[in-house]
Amino acid sequence: MFENLTDRLSKTLKAVTGQAKLTEDNIKGTLREVRMALLEADVALPVVKAFIERVKERAVGQEVSKSLSPGQVFVKIVQQELEAVMGAANEELNLAAQPPAVIMMAGLQGAGKTTSVAKLSRFLRERKKKKVLVVSADVYRPAAIKQLETLAGEVEVDFFPSTVEQKPVDIVNAAINHAKVKHFDVLIVDTAGRLHVDSDMMDEIKDLHAAIKPVETLFVVDAMTGQDAANTAKAFNDVLPLTGVVLTKTDGDARGGAALSVRHITGKPIKFLGVGEKVDALEPFHPDRVASRILGMGDVLSLIEEVEQKVDKAKAEKLAKKVQKGKGFDLEDFRDQLQQMKNMGGMSSLMDKLPGMGQMGQMMQGGNMAGAEKNFMQMEAIINSMTPHERRRPDVISGSRKSVLLPVPVLRSRISTACLNSTSRCRK
Numbered sequence: 049m050f051e052n053l054t055d056r057l058s059k060t061l062k063a064v065t066g067q068a069k070l071t072e073d074n075i076k077g078t079l080r081e082v083r084m085a086l087l088e089a090d091v092a093l094p095v096v097k098a099f100i101e102r103v104k105e106r107a108v109g110q111e112v113s114k115s116l117s118p119g120q121v122f123v124k125i126v127q128q129e130l131e132a133v134m135g136a137a138n139e140e141l142n143l144a145a146q147p148p149a150v151i152m153m154a155g156l157q158g159a160g161k162t163t164s165v166a167k168l169s170r171f172l173r174e175r176k177k178k179k180v181l182v183v184s185a186d187v188y189r190p191a192a193i194k195q196l197e198t199l200a201g202e203v204e205v206d207f208f209p210s211t212v213e214q215k216p217v218d219i220v221n222a223a224i225n226h227a228k229v230k231h232f233d234v235l236i237v238d239t240a241g242r243l244h245v246d247s248d249m250m251d252e253i254k255d256l257h258a259a260i261k262p263v264e265t266l267f268v269v270d271a272m273t274g275q276d277a278a279n280t281a282k283a284f285n286d287v288l289p290l291t292g293v294v295l296t297k298t299d300g301d302a303r304g305g306a307a308l309s310v311r312h313i314t315g316k317p318i319k320f321l322g323v324g325e326k327v328d329a330l331e332p333f334h335p336d337r338v339a340s341r342i343l344g345m346g347d348v349l350s351l352i353e354e355v356e357q358k359v360d361k362a363k364a365e366k367l368a369k370k371v372q373k374g375k376g377f378d379l380e381d382f383r384d385q386l387q388q389m390k391n392m393g394g395m396s397s398l399m400d401k402l403p404g405m406g407q408m409g410q411m412m413q414g415g416n417m418a419g420a421e422k423n424f425m426q427m428e429a430i431i432n433s434m435t436p437h438e439r440r441r442p443d444v445i446s447g448s449r450k451s452v453l454l455p456v457p458v459l460r461s462r463i464s465t466a467c468l469n470s471t472s473r474c475r476k
């Protein structure tokens with residue numbers, strides 16, 4: 049999902065990350081690029097405008113953080129605003145109701161309602177340990193009822209039978225009674241596809257909603273319809289009080305306009321993403337993770353935050369000054385660096401969070417990475433075993449301990465220059 053948008057945005061933002069300074073000019077240029085990228089991804093215009101406005105407002109006159117370059121600050125703002133536009137945090141289903149908690153699905157023909165009923169049943173049964181009953185109120189197509197029955201069998205939840213001769217309200221009331229008697233936690237109601245301009249069909253679902261009072265009314269919509277997904281959701285929401293959106297077919301959507309528009313346009317959160325045809329292809333929607341994915345940054349923002357929290361900025365500056373003054377880098381300094389890296393979760397954790405490094409990290413995990421981490425630990429132990437004098441004067445270190453430190457280029461040069469000016473103790 050989001051391949052095109054990710055491509056465009058990460059290129060644009062890469063250019064600004066390196067900038068030492070953010071000026072009105074380079075912000076303007078970058079914002080223009082971001083705006084184009086969003087429009088090409090079919091994000092709704094009001095969303096694009098509001099987004100750009102917010103980023104601009106925050107980026108100009110942004111206090112520059114101690115640990116981040118202005119370019120990085122800009123990327124962080126874009127990330128945070130992407131999250132904000134999509135709705136800050138994952139919104140779970142609200143199932144706090146007298147059982148059965150009724151969930152009603154609504155949407156256009158072919159949006160993925162029936163498939164999503166099955167996926168959601170499976171999710172609730174497996175992950176939330178709920179006893180789930182499903183029922184079809186799609187009385188216009190006999191095949192639709194049969195489809196739900198088959199899917200219910202596949203995900204191993206109970207199916208409440210219905211026929212095309214029945215009225216939707218009667219079907220669902222009977223299912224609710226059955227669920228009460230049999231102690232089901234959740235009842236999911238599948239409905240027929242309808243257009244928001246079809247007033248008879250909209251009246252039908254309004255009446256059904258009023259009669260069964262679902263705790264969740266989910267609008268199921270195809271991500272590939274882009275900003276239209278948000279507009280249709282809004283039109284439905286005007287008639288039917290929706291509690292959330294299931295965005296389907298995101299596996300086929302390279303643009304991402306729907307994911308970005310729905311919240312802003314409808315005021316309702318996306319609660320789940322459909323990510324494939326299979327019954328397990330459902331993911332709770334996490335705006336923060338999706339924002340990272342869109343920026344093609346892996347989880348670099350957590351990394352930035354970690355650097356801010358965990359790297360001792362004052363120590364780093366002192367070291368930089370020391371090195372600049374030609375006082376050199378001793379083993380105390382090296383140990384500090386090792387410890388700071390350890391604070392951040394070690395090398396493999398760093399690699400994992402780097403953009404495009406996910407796979408590389410995995411490849412290295414088994415071999416080189418583990419070896420490197422072990423080396424670092426060994427070095428730290430050796431340095432810890434030294435006297436403060438030895439740490440400041442690596443030249444006095446004797447042979448076997450020295451050989452462990454020699455693979456580190458910066459230490460090798462320190463040790464060998466020190467050795468040139470030193471006594472025989474060093475030469476071994």
Ligand SMILES: Nc1nc2c(ncn2[C@@H]2O[C@H](COP(=O)(O)OP(=O)(O)O)[C@@H](O)[C@H]2O)c(=O)[nH]1
Nearest residue numbers: 157158159160161162163296297322323324325
């Ligand atoms: N690739 C993909 N296909 C999906 C997804 N959700 C549903 N579909 C497909 O969309 C088509 C219509 O789904 P269906 O549940 O019958 O739609 P309904 O008319 O709204 O009930 C079916 O072929 C599904 O397999 C999804 O997340 N990804």
Ligand SMILES: [Mg+2]
Nearest residue numbers: 161162186192
């Ligand atoms: Mg259906």
